[in-house]
Each structure stands twice: as structure tokens, then as C-alpha cells.
Amino acid sequence: xxxxxxxxxxxxxxxxxxxxxxxxxxxxxxxxxxxxxxxxxxxxxxxxxxxxxxxxxxxxxxxxxxxxxxxxxxxxxxxxxxxxxxxxxxxxxxxxxxxxxxxxxxxxxxxxxxxxxxxxxxxxxxxxxxxxxxxxxxxxxxxxxxxxxxxxxxxxxxxxxxxxxxxxxxxxxxxxxxxxxxxxxxxxxxxxxxxxxxxxxxxxxxxxxxxxxxxxxxxxxxxxxxxxxxxxxxxxxxxxxxxxxxxxxxxxxxxxxxxxxxxxxxxxxxxxxxxxxxxxxxxxxxxxxxxxxxxxxxxxxxxxxxxxxxxxxxxxxxxxxxxxxxxxxxxxxxxxxxxxxxxxxxxxxxxxxxxxxxxxxxxxxxxxxxxxxxxxxxxxxxxxxxxxxxxxxxxxxxxxxxxxxxxxxxxxxxxxxxxxxxxxxxxxxxxxxxx
Amino acid sequence: xxxxxxxxxxxxxxxxxxxxxxxxxxxxxxxxxxxxxxxxxxxxxxxxxxxxxxxxxxxxxxxxxxxxxxxxxxxxxxxxxxxxxxxxxxxxxxxxxxxxxxxxxxxxxxxxxxxxxxxxxxxxxxxxxxxxxxxxxxxxxxxxxxxxxxxxxxxxxxxxxxxxxxxxxxxxxxxxxxxxxx
Numbered sequence: 163x164x165x166x167x168x169x170x171x172x173x174x175x176x177x178x179x180x181x182x183x184x185x186x187x188x189x190x191x192x193x194x195x196x197x198x199x200x201x202x203x204x205x206x207x208x209x210x211x212x213x214x215x216x217x218x219x220x221x222x223x224x225x226x227x228x229x230x231x232x233x234x235x236x237x238x239x240x241x242x243x244x245x246x247x248x249x250x251x252x253x254x255x256x257x258x259x260x261x262x263x264x265x266x267x268x269x270x271x272x273x274x275x276x277x278x279x280x281x282x283x284x285x286x287x288x289x290x291x292x293x294x295x296x297x298x299x300x301x302x303x304x305x306x307x308x309x310x311x312x313x314x315x316x317x318x319x320x321x322x323x324x325x326x327x328x329x330x331x332x333x334x335x336x337x338x339x340x341x342x343x344x345x346x347x348x349x350x351x352x353x354x355x356x357x358x359x360x361x362x363x364x365x366x367x368x369x370x371x372x373x374x375x376x377x378x379x380x381x382x383x384x385x386x387x388x389x390x391x392x393x394x395x396x397x398x399x400x401x402x403x404x405x406x407x408x409x410x411x412x413x414x415x416x417x418x419x420x421x422x423x424x425x426x427x428x429x430x431x432x433x434x435x436x437x438x439x440x441x442x443x444x445x446x447x448x449x450x451x452x453x454x455x456x457x458x459x460x461x462x463x464x465x466x467x468x469x470x471x472x473x474x475x476x477x478x479x480x481x482x483x484x485x486x487x488x489x490x491x492x493x494x495x496x497x498x499x500x501x502x503x504x505x506x507x508x509x510x511x512x513x514x515x516x517x518x519x520x521x522x523x524x525x526x527x528x529x530x531x532x533x534x535x536x537x538x539x540x541x542x543x544x545x546x547x548x549x550x551x552x553x554x555x556x557x558x559x560x561x562x563x564x565x566x567x568x569x570x571x572x573x574x575x576x577x578x579x580x581x582x583x584x585x586x587x588x589x590x591x592x593x594x595x596x597x
Numbered sequence: 598x599x600x601x602x603x604x605x606x607x608x609x610x611x612x613x614x615x616x617x618x619x620x621x622x623x624x625x626x627x628x629x630x631x632x633x634x635x636x637x638x639x640x641x642x643x644x645x646x647x648x649x650x651x652x653x654x655x656x657x658x659x660x661x662x663x664x665x666x667x668x669x670x671x672x673x674x675x676x677x678x679x680x681x682x683x684x685x686x687x688x689x690x691x692x693x694x695x696x697x698x699x700x701x702x703x704x705x706x707x708x709x710x711x712x713x714x715x716x717x718x719x720x721x722x723x724x725x726x727x728x729x730x731x732x733x734x735x736x737x738x739x740x741x742x743x744x745x746x747x748x749x750x751x752x753x754x755x756x757x758x759x760x761x762x763x764x765x766x767x768x769x770x771x772x773x774x775x776x777x778x779x
Contacts, residue, residue: 592641
């Protein structure tokens with residue numbers, strides 16, 4: 163088994179991409195769309211930053227969640243690439259640091275991402291007053307620190323136990339390290355299940371401060387997991403092409419491909435359930451959300467379904483596409499971008515509407531609720547109605563940062579766990595014997 | 598398959614490892630295996646026997662699509678409002694148009710799954726020769742419990758070929774060798 167070395171060439175490339183990302187982020191600070199430029203809230207910059215921080219922190223969180231779930235489910239097959247997931251999981255630390263930056267900005271009212279952060283608006287708005295015990299800047303900042311901090315504790319614990327097991331696992335009797343891991347995984351799972359949705363509500367769903375959906379957390383957490391799963395597939399195929407991880411065969415990738423296929427359908431199920439209930443009930447304060455998105459953001463609304471459901475469903479349905487590296491890599495890249503696009507769709511329209519209303523609110527001095535955005539003419543707004551070049555640049559920069567962090571973590575430990583009790587099972591994993 | 602009797606020569610093994618080796622050896626000698634019977638699925642036996650990928654999932658896809666079409670056509674026929682149908686019993690639900698796709702998706706989904714599941718099950722039973730009133734003789738009751746069986750069909754074989762097979766069973770460690778006409 164080869165130890166992973168982070169080559170200078172890879173480093174330079176990733177740093178270059180990060181540079182591009184930072185450049186695009188700065189440009190998005192300056193190049194505010196004309197419709198909301200007057201407000202001076204730099205909504206494009208802040209929403210880009212929020213979108214990518216939430217997306218990548220969420221991937222790290224969901225991967226930690228899946229490690230815990232797999233550990234408790236006696237899953238053995240994933241152990242060969244467990245180290246990659248442990249490296250993913252450690253990205254929660256930089257994620258939290260960046261999230262704290264956003265939290266401080268919300269606290270100090272340096273941005274206008276969230277309508278509920280505006281105390282004047284909350285005072286004159288019954289709905290927002292009612293929600294203010296959860297949606298307030300104190301909880302946003304300190305709640306994020308407490309919750310993500312606890313996730314980081316468990317993520318580091320999983321990693322630490324796994325590294326310890328490498329060193330001393332062969333000496334102890336009765337799989338003591340693995341039993342310890344199971345204990346922590348069992349504690350983490352319910353914590354993650356309750357705090358994950360809360361984080362999604364306050365980070366993502368509350369950009370539309372008046373709107374709520376009980377299915378939202380399912381849907382967005384499935385999205386995170388799919389992004390993490392597809393990124394894992396791409397990284398494994400890349401590392402294999404560099405001669406690492408020869409023990410990972412197409413059998414493991416086939417199963418990861420199945421996860422990607424199945425959860426794409428699960429994601430669609432959640433997406434549709436949320437849509438259909440709101441569409442059928444036709445309750446004004448809920449329907450406005452979809453009405454605005456369908457009429458003013460059609461590229462996001464329908465593009466989301468095509469990239470994340472239609473294409474993966476049709477491509478990954480065949481057995482052979484999940485067993486060939488080319489097609490699997492292609493569909494993983496599609497799904498990875500697709501779920502970033504999904505988060506774009508969740509965050510951007512809400513931020514734009516909030517920014518626009520803050521502007522009009524300032525102009526007219528009238529108290530208006532956030533739902534009144536319908537009359538704003540549908541038009542092309544770079545960085546909001548579709549991802550502009552700057553958004554793609556920021557996305558690439560953050561992806562490079564994530565991969566840089568992961569590669570850096572991979573150098574610190576053997577690429578495969580040495581004494582994991584399930585290692586042998588994982589090495590012999592076989593999904594189908596015929597070709 | 599009434600009227601067509603199979604003469605079967607089969608060997609019983611006590612261990613699946615021994616059976617696997619016997620199947621491998623039979624393939625090497627180009628013996629025409631009729632079938633292999635085991636009380637439980639044996640990992641890796643399929644490629645050794647030279648079995649191909651099952652095509653049952655294609656059946657599943659076709660039946661699934663049939664279910665999708667049945668649902669969409671059925672709903673359209675009842676509610677109308679679409680290109681082809683005027684509506685047999687148009688009804689307004691929740692103030693929505695007669696023909697409104699989101700409301701039909703759950704039913705379409707259910708019928709797709711139902712057709713797919715039932716279609717696959719029925720086709721599976723048919724290709725396996727199972728079903729009501731179909732007689733499926735068992736070579737030996739113990740192959741449903743603790744014996745592993747390798748069977749050859751000997752209908753058109755001469756005596757020397759049959760002896761050859763018996764020798765093969767002996768050399769591969771079969772515990773018992775029997776013949777049976779089914």
C-alpha cells in the first residue's frame with residue numbers, strides 16, 4: 163500500500179484554483195447586479211460566500227453522519243475508503259471558522275442576507291416576531307458554534323480512534339477500538355439527526371424568513387450527502403489513476419454508484435413531496451415561494467430537476483454505467499455540480515428578494531412583508547437567476563480548497579485503515595460476479 | 598414439459614468447496630452441466646458455472662414503463678383536459694385544473710412500482726418453471742437441506758460416456774452418485 167504524497171504540481175494547481183476563487187469572490191463584491199446595487203448590501207458576495215461555506219461544511223457533516231451510520235449498521239465494505247471520508251469530515255473545522263465570519267457579519271449587520279436580522283423589520287412583523295426566539299443573531303452565531311463544534315468533536319473522535327487503531331489495534335483484544343468507535347457513533351447519530359435540520363433551517367431555509375417547510379431538512383441533507391458521495395467517487399477514481407488505493411475495485415465504486423442513484427431518487431422524492439403539498443394546499447404564504455421561483459427563476463427551478471433527477475436517473479439506471487470509471491466519473495461530476503446548483507436554488511432567490519425589498523423599504527419607508535416580491539419584473543440577474551461566471555469561479559475555488567484540505571489530511575495517515583476489524587471483508591467486497 | 602423425460606446422473610457432495618472444485622473441473626473437461634443444486638447461494642458459483650447476467654431487470658423496466666403509461670392514460674381518460682382525452686368524469690380537486698400533473702405523480706409512481714413488481718415476479722416464476730400445478734421433481738430431498746448436487750443429463754449418452762461421468766464424480770470427491778428419471 164502506497165502512502166499518499168501531496169505532489170507540488172497538485173498543490174500549485176489547487177492553490178491556483180483557490181486564487182481564482184478568491185478573485186471571483188472579490189469581483190462579486192464589486193460587481194453587484196444593477197437591480198440591487200443601490201442598497202450597498204453586497205448581497206452577491208455574501209450569498210456566494212454563504213452558499214459555498216454551507217455546501218462544503220454540509221458535505222463534511224453528512225459524511226461524518228454516514229460514517230456513524232455505517233459503523234452502527236455493521237457495514238464493512240466502505241472501510242477501504244474510510245480514510246477519505248475521515249479527511250472529508252475534518253473539513254468541518256475550516257467550515258465552522260468561515261461560518262463564524264458570516265455569523266459575525268450577521269451579528270454586526272454588515273450584510274443583509276437574512277430578513278430576520280433586521281430588528282426594525284422584526285418589530286413590525288408578527289411572523290418574524292414569532293420566530294425570533296429561534297431566528298435571531300445570537301443563536302445564529304453561538305448556536306452555529308455550539309452545534310458545529312459538537313460535530314467537530316465527534317468527527318475528530320472518529321478519526322482519532324481510527325488512527326489509534328492503526329497503531330495499537332492488533333495488540334488489544336475484543337476489537338476494543340472498534341467498540342469504542344461504535345459507542346461514539348451511537349451518541350453522535352441522534353445528536354446529528356436533531357441538530358442537522360436545525361442548522362439547515364437557520365443557515366439556509368431562513369433566507370426566506372417568512373416561509374417554512376417541514377420537509378426542507380430532509381431534502382437539503384440528502385443533497386449534501388449526494389454531493390459528498392459523488393465527490394468521493396471522483397476522488398477515488400482520480401487517486402486510482404495515480405496508482406493509489408489499488409484495493410478499491412469497481413465493486414466498491416458500483417456500490418457508491420448505487421448510493422448516488424438511489425439517493426438521487428430519494429432527493430427527488432423529498433423535493434417533489436415538498437412541492438406537491440404546497441402546490442395542492444395553495445396556502446398563500448407557502449405558495450408564494452414556488453410561484454416566485456417558477457416564474458422568475460425558471461432556469462434554476464427546472465434545471466435543478468433535470469440535473470439532479472432526470473439525468474442521474476437515466477444514466478445510472480444501467481448496471482454497466484456504475485461499473486465503468488468513465489461514465490461513473492461523468493455522472494458523479496454531474497451530480498456534484500447539480501447539488502451545488504440545488505443549494506444555489508435554495509439560497510440565491512431568497513437573498514435577492516430580501517435585498518430588493520430592503521432597497522424598496524428604504525426608498526418608500528413603508529413596512530412591507532417579504533412575500534411581496536412577485537410584482538418585481540422577471541429579468542436576467544447575473545449571479546442570482548442563473549450562476550454567472552463569478553459564481554462558477556467561487557465554486558471551483560472552494561472545491562479546490564476542500565480537495566486541498568482533504569489531500570493534506572490524507573498525507574497524515576495510511577490511506578487505508580490497518581487494523582480495522584472489517585478491513586478483510588471490505589477487501590473481498592463483491593457486488594456481482596459476472597461482467 | 599410433460600412427455601419429455603430427463604435422465605439425470607447426479608452426484609451429491611458434502612461440502613460446497615468440494616462442489617466448487619468439481620464444477621471447475623467439469624468446465625475444464627468441457628462436460629455439459631445440467632444444473633447445480635445447493636441449499637444456499639454459493640458465492641462465486643455463477644461465473645464458475647458460466648451463467649450470464651440475468652435479464653430480469655429489463656423485464657422490470659418494461660413493466661415499469663407500462664405502469665407509468667397505464668397510470669397517465671387512465672388518469673387522462675378519466676379527468677380529460679389533455680390533448681387526446683376529453684374526460685370521462687372530470688372532477689375539480691382543490692381548485693386545480695382537470696389535468697394537473699403534480700397531482701398525478703404519486704399515482705403514476707405507485708402504478709409503476711406495482712406493475713414492475715408484479716411483472717417481474719410473474720416473469721421470474723415463468724422462466725424458473727414455477728407456478729400452480731407445475732410439477733417440479735426434486736432429485737433428492739437432501740439437496741434442500743445439507744447436500745450439494747451436481748447434475749448431468751444423460752439422455753443421449755452412450756454407456757462409456759456415462760461411465761466417464763461416474764469416474765468424474767469419484768475423482769472429484771462425490772459422496773454418492775445416483776441416477777433418476779424426471
